[in-house]
Amino acid sequence: MSEDIRDYLFDLQGYLVLENAISEANLNEINRWIDDHWSYVNEPWAENDDSQRKPRWMGNIETHTYNIENGVNFQNIIEGGQVFETLIDHPAWIDLAKKYIHSEVNGLSIHENFLNVRGPGGYIHIHCGGHVPLSYLTFRQANTGEWLVGQINVFMALNDIGPGDGPPVLIPGSHKCTEIHPRLEKDGKGLVYDGVSGKPAGTAFATKEMYLKAGDVLFFTDAITHGSAERTNPGYRRTVIYRYSPKFVRERFDYPHSEALLERLTPERRKIIQPNLPRRPPQVSCYD
Ligand SMILES: O=C(O)CCC(=O)C(=O)O
Numbered sequence: 001m002s003e004d005i006r007d008y009l010f011d012l013q014g015y016l017v018l019e020n021a022i023s024e025a026n027l028n029e030i031n032r033w034i035d036d037h038w039s040y041v042n043e044p045w046a047e048n049d050d051s052q053r054k055p056r057w058m059g060n061i062e063t064h065t066y067n068i069e070n071g072v073n074f075q076n077i078i079e080g081g082q083v084f085e086t087l088i089d090h091p092a093w094i095d096l097a098k099k100y101i102h103s104e105v106n107g108l109s110i111h112e113n114f115l116n117v118r119g120p121g122g123y124i125h126i127h128c129g130g131h132v133p134l135s136y137l138t139f140r141q142a143n144t145g146e147w148l149v150g151q152i153n154v155f156m157a158l159n160d161i162g163p164g165d166g167p168p169v170l171i172p173g174s175h176k177c178t179e180i181h182p183r184l185e186k187d188g189k190g191l192v193y194d195g196v197s198g199k200p201a202g203t204a205f206a207t208k209e210m211y212l213k214a215g216d217v218l219f220f221t222d223a224i225t226h227g228s229a230e231r232t233n234p235g236y237r238r239t240v241i242y243r244y245s246p247k248f249v250r251e252r253f254d255y256p257h258s259e260a261l262l263e264r265l266t267p268e269r270r271k272i273i274q275p276n277l278p279r280r281p282p283q284v285s286c287y288d
């Protein structure tokens with residue numbers, strides 16, 4: 001696809017599908033990582049609260065969930081090994097992310113990175129939209145019209161996601177919509193996220209199910225109204241999500257970056273993971 005057509009489509013729709021973005025070798029490695037950590041997938045709920053997962057740590061990676069029906073998130077997955085480091089500046093999407101975030105001016109960072117596994121009954125409520133006055137849901141600079149996307153989600157399919165598999169859903173063009181979606185307004189608990197209706201986003205008016213093959217990427221602005229359909233098929237959906245933002249957007253959870261990881265990263269990757277180097281006063285010995 002030529003650059004002008006791609007830019008036009010991203011502006012119009014708020015998303016792009018990047019087919020065959022991830023190699024089979026990388027997919028196999030990531031899927032093996034999941035198999036090796038399968039005991040964490042259906043792991044215990046917090047004591048006396050079956051709406052919450054009990055967080056468990058593997059080094060700097062934490063199991064987590066926003067709402068229990070979302071499945072399990074392995075947060076800070078960049079600490080999971082080399083293959084996850086490769087995804088930080090993957091050639092299939094990094095230049096697109098840089099262009100739309102306008103990284104020459106804004107720098108580039110990763111706001112959140114995780115691997116998600118979701119089984120039967122799992123889904124995500126509807127959230128976001130052009131109406132939300134959230135600092136990182138920008139799309140273009142209002143005065144000049146230049147790209148200024150505050151957050152791009154790179155949603156990577158690790159296995160095929162078709163009908164019944166709980167596909168992500170979105171409303172094309174809704175990143176520019178000034179009206180709040182009726183589901184969000186009537187059933188949701190706020191401007192941003194309907195976490196209370198108990199209804200999967202896939203059942204909401206105007207949503208489109210996005211079917212992906214293993215290795216495809218759904219590249220979309222977080223400003224678009226989106227969520228996912230319920231998984232009705234047996235088995236588990238496997239995805240990785242990296243969210244890219246200007247470097248001025250802080251990390252969502254401020255997870256530690258191990259020294260070993262920082263040392264391993266190429267300068268380009270390290271700059272994305274640690275775009276603002278900490279400044280410290282000189283070390284002064286108490287005997288000086
Ligand atoms: O899990 C999904 O299908 C949707 C994910 C989502 O909402 C996001 O990446 O922001």
Ligand SMILES: [Fe+2]
Nearest residue numbers: 127222226227
């Ligand atoms: Fe989302």
